[in-house]
Amino acid sequence: MNDAFVQRLARALGGENVVAEPRMLEALATGAVRPGALCRPASTEEVAEVVRLAGEHGVPVLPCGGWTAMAYGEAAPEGALAVSLQRLDRIVEYEPADLVVTAQAGMNFEAFQAALFEHGQTLPLDAPAHATLGGLVATDRSGPRRLLHGTLRDMVLGLTVVNGDGVVRKCGGRVVKNVTGYALEKLYIGSLGTLGIVTEVTFKLRPVPETASVQEISAPSFETGFNLMRELAGRLPLAAAVACFPAKPFSGQIGIEASPPDHARILRELEEAAARCGGSVRETGATRVDADEYPAVSRRLDSVQTAGGETVVPPLAARIVWPSKSGAFGATMHALDALAAEAGFGYLMGYHDFPGYASLELFANGGEKTPDLTRIVKTLRGDGLPATVAWKASAQPLDERAFGPARAEWALMRAIKQSLDPRAILNPGRFVEGL
Amino acid sequence: MSVTDVPRREPAAGLLDALRAAVGPQNVVTSHDELFVYECDGLTLDKSTPGAVVYVHSTLEVAAVVKACAAAGFPFVARGAGTGLSGGAIALGGMVVIELARMNRVIEIDYENRVACVEPGVINLNLTKACSARGLHYAPDPSSQGSCTVGGNVAENSGGPHTLKYGVTVNHVLGLEVVLPTGDIVTLGGPLGGLGPLPGYDLVGLFVGSEGTFGIATKAWVKLTPTPEAVRTLLAVFPSIEAASHGVSTIVSHGIVPAALELIDKTIIRAVEEWLHLGFPLDAGAVLLIELDGLRDGLDLLAGRVMECCRTCGCLDVRAAKDDKERLLLWKARKQAFGAVGRISPSYYVQDGVIPRSKLPEVLGKIEASGRKHGLTTANVFHAGDGNLHPLILFDERVPEQIAHALACNDEVLSAVVEAGGMLSGEHGIGIEKLAFMPRVFGEADMEAMRKVRAVFDPQALSNPGKAVPMRACMEVKGHRPPAVRPPMRKA
Ligand SMILES: Cc1cc2nc3c(=O)[nH]c(=O)nc-3n(C[C@H](O)[C@H](O)[C@H](O)COP(=O)(O)OP(=O)(O)OC[C@H]3O[C@@H](n4cnc5c(N)ncnc54)[C@H](O)[C@@H]3O)c2cc1C
Ligand SMILES: Cc1cc2nc3c(=O)[nH]c(=O)nc-3n(C[C@H](O)[C@H](O)[C@H](O)COP(=O)(O)OP(=O)(O)OC[C@H]3O[C@@H](n4cnc5c(N)ncnc54)[C@H](O)[C@@H]3O)c2cc1C
Numbered sequence: 044m045n046d047a048f049v050q051r052l053a054r055a056l057g058g059e060n061v062v063a064e065p066r067m068l069e070a071l072a073t074g075a076v077r078p079g080a081l082c083r084p085a086s087t088e089e090v091a092e093v094v095r096l097a098g099e100h101g102v103p104v105l106p107c108g109g110w111t112a113m114a115y116g117e118a119a120p121e122g123a124l125a126v127s128l129q130r131l132d133r134i135v136e137y138e139p140a141d142l143v144v145t146a147q148a149g150m151n152f153e154a155f156q157a158a159l160f161e162h163g164q165t166l167p168l169d170a171p172a173h174a175t176l177g178g179l180v181a182t183d184r185s186g187p188r189r190l191l192h193g194t195l196r197d198m199v200l201g202l203t204v205v206n207g208d209g210v211v212r213k214c215g216g217r218v219v220k221n222v223t224g225y226a227l228e229k230l231y232i233g234s235l236g237t238l239g240i241v242t243e244v245t246f247k248l249r250p251v252p253e254t255a256s257v258q259e260i261s262a263p264s265f266e267t268g269f270n271l272m273r274e275l276a277g278r279l280p281l282a283a284a285v286a287c288f289p290a291k292p293f294s295g296q297i298g299i300e301a302s303p304p305d306h307a308r309i310l311r312e313l314e315e316a317a318a319r320c321g322g323s324v325r326e327t328g329a330t331r332v333d334a335d336e337y338p339a340v341s342r343r344l345d346s347v348q349t350a351g352g353e354t355v356v357p358p359l360a361a362r363i364v365w366p367s368k369s370g371a372f373g374a375t376m377h378a379l380d381a382l383a384a385e386a387g388f389g390y391l392m393g394y395h396d397f398p399g400y401a402s403l404e405l406f407a408n409g410g411e412k413t414p415d416l417t418r419i420v421k422t423l424r425g426d427g428l429p430a431t432v433a434w435k436a437s438a439q440p441l442d443e444r445a446f447g448p449a450r451a452e453w454a455l456m457r458a459i460k461q462s463l464d465p466r467a468i469l470n471p472g473r474f475v476e477g478l
Numbered sequence: 479m480s481v482t483d484v485p486r487r488e489p490a491a492g493l494l495d496a497l498r499a500a501v502g503p504q505n506v507v508t509s510h511d512e513l514f515v516y517e518c519d520g521l522t523l524d525k526s527t528p529g530a531v532v533y534v535h536s537t538l539e540v541a542a543v544v545k546a547c548a549a550a551g552f553p554f555v556a557r558g559a560g561t562g563l564s565g566g567a568i569a570l571g572g573m574v575v576i577e578l579a580r581m582n583r584v585i586e587i588d589y590e591n592r593v594a595c596v597e598p599g600v601i602n603l604n605l606t607k608a609c610s611a612r613g614l615h616y617a618p619d620p621s622s623q624g625s626c627t628v629g630g631n632v633a634e635n636s637g638g639p640h641t642l643k644y645g646v647t648v649n650h651v652l653g654l655e656v657v658l659p660t661g662d663i664v665t666l667g668g669p670l671g672g673l674g675p676l677p678g679y680d681l682v683g684l685f686v687g688s689e690g691t692f693g694i695a696t697k698a699w700v701k702l703t704p705t706p707e708a709v710r711t712l713l714a715v716f717p718s719i720e721a722a723s724h725g726v727s728t729i730v731s732h733g734i735v736p737a738a739l740e741l742i743d744k745t746i747i748r749a750v751e752e753w754l755h756l757g758f759p760l761d762a763g764a765v766l767l768i769e770l771d772g773l774r775d776g777l778d779l780l781a782g783r784v785m786e787c788c789r790t791c792g793c794l795d796v797r798a799a800k801d802d803k804e805r806l807l808l809w810k811a812r813k814q815a816f817g818a819v820g821r822i823s824p825s826y827y828v829q830d831g832v833i834p835r836s837k838l839p840e841v842l843g844k845i846e847a848s849g850r851k852h853g854l855t856t857a858n859v860f861h862a863g864d865g866n867l868h869p870l871i872l873f874d875e876r877v878p879e880q881i882a883h884a885l886a887c888n889d890e891v892l893s894a895v896v897e898a899g900g901m902l903s904g905e906h907g908i909g910i911e912k913l914a915f916m917p918r919v920f921g922e923a924d925m926e927a928m929r930k931v932r933a934v935f936d937p938q939a940l941s942n943p944g945k946a947v948p949m950r951a952c953m954e955v956k957g958h959r960p961p962a963v964r965p966p967m968r969k970a
Contacts, residue, residue: 140731140836141865163733196683197649212924216901218832220646220864222635222687223901223908224920224947225928229648229683238679250733277590278704280772305776432677451664455934456679462930475677 044079044122048100052082052124055092060084060130071125076113078105079122085130087203087211087242094240095209097124098466105470106236108175109151112182116235116473123470128177131242134158136217143200143217145245148177164248167192177241183233184362187283188298190276195232198246202228204239207464217245230459237474238463252300255282258313260295262322268293271320279309296327361416363423363430484571484944489529493550497532497574500542507531516575519560519567520622521911528555528569535580537655537663537696544694545661547574548940555942556694558599558630561622563828564909566634566689570944576694578629584608585697592702593652593669598629598695605700614702617644620905621813632695635687637905639738639812640769642863644703646905648686655697656685659936669699684931689907689946692935708774709737710781711767711805714788714796718763719743719846719858723838725766725791726862729784730835736784738769739863740812745872746859749818750811758811762794766862767812815859816870823855823872827888830912831895832904835865844894845869852883856891866904867895892918908946916948 044063053061060083062068068078079102084090097104103123113119128149135145139162146155153172159165169186170179180202185194192198201215215221215228231238262268269286272295276284283298299309310324317324416432423430453476460467460478472478489497497506507513508530517525529552534540547554554574557567569575581597584605588594589612596605602623605616619638620626626636632654637646644650653667667682685692716722722741729739742750743764751758758765766788770780785796799805819826833841842858849856849871860868869891873884892902892915901919902912916925928947933939943949 138834138836140727141834142730142733143834193645193649196680197645206927210923212927213920214924214927216832216919217899218834218865218901218904220637220641220832220861220866220904221901222905223903223912224916224925225931226635226648226683226687227927227931229680230931232680232683234679250735301773302776302779304779305773308773308775451662452666452678452681455664455681458934459679459931462934463927478678 044124045100045102048096048102049080051096051100052080052093055096056082056084056089076105076110076119076125077121078119078125081125081127083127083130087131087205090126090128090131090240090242091205091209091211093124093126094205094207094468097468098207098209101466102468103471104240104468105473106177106181106240108149108178108181109171109173111171111174112178112184115182115184116475119473120471126240128175128240128242135243137162139164141219142248142250143219143245144248145201145217145243146176147243148180148241149175151175152179159248160251163251165251166198166246167249168195168198176244180232180241180244181234181236187285187296188300190284191280191282191298191300192249196229199228199232199244200247201245202231202241203243204231204241206239207466207469211242212239215245219247230463235470235474237460237470237478239469252282252302254303254306255298255300256306256310257327258297258299258310259325259327260293260297260313260317260322261325262293262295262317262320265293267320268295268322271295271316271322272297275313275316279312280305281309293322361432363416363420363432484526486526486572487529487552488572489552489574490550493546493552493574494530496546496549497530497543500546501532501534501539505533505535507533516557516560516569516577519557519562519565521563521565521568521909524565524568524910526569527572528575529572531557531575531577533577533580537657540576540578540581540657540694540696541661541663543574543576544657544659544941548659548661548938551938551940553940553943556598556629556633556690558627558633559601559622559625561626562630562634562909563830563906564634564689564903564911566907566909566942566945567630568910570910573942578627578694578696581629581696582627587612587702588669589614591669592704593699594702595669595697595699596628597697598627598632600628602626602628602631609702610705613705615705616650616700617641617703618647618650621816628698628700629695632686632698633688633690634905634907637861637864637866639740639767639809639861642739642861643735643737643771648683650701650703651682651686651698652701653699654682654685654695656693656695658693659938659941663696667699687907688932688935689909690942691932691946693941706737706771706773708777709769709771709805710777711769711799711808712781712784712796713799713808714766714768714785715759715762715794716764716766716788717792717794719842720839721792722764722766723842723862725788725793726838727836728787728791729768730863732783732787734780734784734787736768736863737771738767739861740767741765741858741860741862742767742812742815743858745822745855745857746815746818747811749822749857750815753818753821754811754814756807756811759795764858767808812859819857819870819872823870823874825873825875826857827871827873827884828906829867829869829871829888829891829895830903830906831869831892831900832864832866833895833898833900835863837898837900838862838865841867841894841898841900845891848887848890848894852887854880854883854887856887861904864904865900910945913945913948 049063063080084093103120105119105123105125107125107127131147131149133147137144152170152174167188183195201217203213205211262271272284281297282300286295299306313324420430456478513527516531517527532543554576555569557575557577560567578599582599583597584600585595587609618636619640620636631647635647652669655665657663747758768784770777788796799808845856855872857870860866871884871887873880896918902915925947
């Protein structure tokens, strides 16, 4: 890394907040990331100063939070300046009576949730403890409870960002409903840090449900179990409905968040419906929760994706999505199963969003090999499912246009990138289609 | 900026010929008598006659019309039902109006996945009617839902009473087909959009609420919502508006999210009663209309809690609608409120600011005080659960000093909203009406980014120019006179 640049950074942030020692950087390097230097600004203004300096010196910038999702997307640029937000870790404004909170982007998810739980409130996402709020916004990988709560896009009210030109900008607001000006905040959600560095986020919150539980459903065959889940999610307000795979013959997990009478009713219906098709229901997570226990239930739902393994969550390899039309899925699962056996990799799949659109989450489950995305997408498409890859880890090769056919949208996206990051210094090439 | 500031241009004969070639001569209106119908939207005091109105029937026709305008460098504006309240559909400077009401087909309903694909001219309520037999509905329910279009809702990111629980338009739009201001057709998102991240930036979320300035939506994929199995509708009567607004804050702070939570104050109650005779308590300071829905098992418990919240805030009486008929009467009162005000005041300003819900008592107090100071009546009927105010400032345009007072009062109300940490508009949009106030909530750099993004979609600034975001860097216009509403008289 250019010495003059490092010195200017050190003058701006204090020497202790700039790391350029190759040996220390080596410790940070992962398969996907090899930064040339790391700095730790302490405020939005300092972030802006860093971006301006990087712009002047033509150094690419890699915003970073908890490093839990660095394997997502394409590889980060070599020799970039990693800008850690971890010193921006405070709640800025929290009025529990409004169910609205503004916090700095480097705050980690666990500490943030703990502050909310004190007031019986929560941000209903299933994220790792060390993920930061800015990282959540940048990756927008919602978990199984999006069935009830929607995705991050439905929860973010406003943002403060530093764009590629080093200018601090606000978008959205701090109220739960707002159409004042364009909704630029939407652009940053899921943009993987390619348009701006998020420094503050305002979220709309939810009360912690009075009763929450996770129920495991077994059924005599995959098809029976799958149709059962679809039917249940079609008529009951479930928090999550996930079919785990491979699971012989069928294992599904259902999340319930409701008032005690509603909870009892839903459970009764689950039991009746399961019994009718020769299956059963078993509770795997607490029913009556207070704020202390709620995180445990929410983690249990997250671990749904790991078919019961609670602590170790393998890295996500990819997420594939398609519209779930009746019938087609069972056959596809068998085809994928054969594919997995032949390729010899361990993998796991969560299939949720009953009854709407389907997503398949592939994990490199400790096996030697990782799923061959190209073949999986081809298999699904061969079965007539217009599958598309929504997420993939950078290590995953993909030779087809698995992101779907070329879309005219890309031209607009490139122009947006150009207008908010004119020097293309924010995470260049890390997002889809070279964005 | 006022309407008259925009220099008027007339479409050249060549452009009119191109429009006729695009859609057929019978679908291009140029006679003054017919154009007159299109000179304003729901914001009736500001008017501008369009250069031409074009009726379109398909995406390809929209694209052809837009291409003709783009080739001539002539601005155009999409129009749905023209019920907008911020002047969004007004043809500033004589723009070409592209009227989408004829594109009113529900193209497909996928019941299993709960997604509908519709043309933009479909009337909001008709979409619900099309799927209600299968236990579904389209959740965003503006009070104007019997006439406004899905395309207009998308452009304004409209809300409604039930969007408190179910989310506003953007939370229900999965994908859009758009004719860009260049005439190119793109698909943003798609029926898969609801899954969260599709690869790429969220252009659907960006487009929704862009007030027709990013192009014309010609198709929308929207979510359908299961109709709840049970509903309880409560009417809580309070001695004063302060007490009622405390009731709202208390319900919200208890973590209760009703399906709808509306506040109606005494001025509105009287106006509605005089007109419709629904049996509302005339001596109330304000009422809350509260709707709870979901599984029937938990509803009584929830209703009990809500009633308790109301009682602790000094509520005089709270009762549940005993049947569907009574429930519909309560909602009728709410949905006809603006119309009722038209009977008691020749004109009014209606604001649409949103504030944190805990600030409701404080801000409503300031609104009332400001009205009193200026000798004007203020009235409130609004989506209280969201903190989305609709203060109405009643005045008579024929009395010059009243205009001055109404303007001052309007300004003070706006200041109260901004000071409380609020925003200018919760659902009606900026349009031309609130344009001059944008600098109160956004800095120049924030608006610069908005302009840049707009230029990505519309480099020539031809699609509804002069709306939503100030076109040039500007200071707030002093002495700006926002247009007011003169509601059309309607039969009950
Ligand atoms: C095991 C596991 C399970 C998960 N399950 C869920 C789940 O169920 N639900 C869910 O929502 N998510 C889930 N996630 C994803 C999780 O949301 C992300 O890992 C996390 O949000 C990333 O945060 P981070 O701070 O670690 O980001 P990092 O890994 O540090 O960064 C990730 C990307 O975001 C960019 N970035 C980081 N911070 C910023 C910023 N402030 N501004 C701009 N760009 C920034 C980086 O440049 C990088 O490209 C899961 C992740 C893992 C590893
Ligand atoms: C009595 C009354 C009550 C109301 N209640 C509510 C309420 O509860 N909540 C609420 O949110 N609003 C409410 N409104 C405001 C209004 O009904 C909404 O803004 C509605 O969405 C406008 O729809 P429209 O079809 O009438 O659009 P128009 O008024 O025709 O157009 C509105 C804007 O959208 C643009 N536009 C229209 N169609 C398209 C398209 N296909 N593509 C791109 N741009 C387009 C126009 O250019 C214009 O800028 C109310 C209005 C009235 C008169």
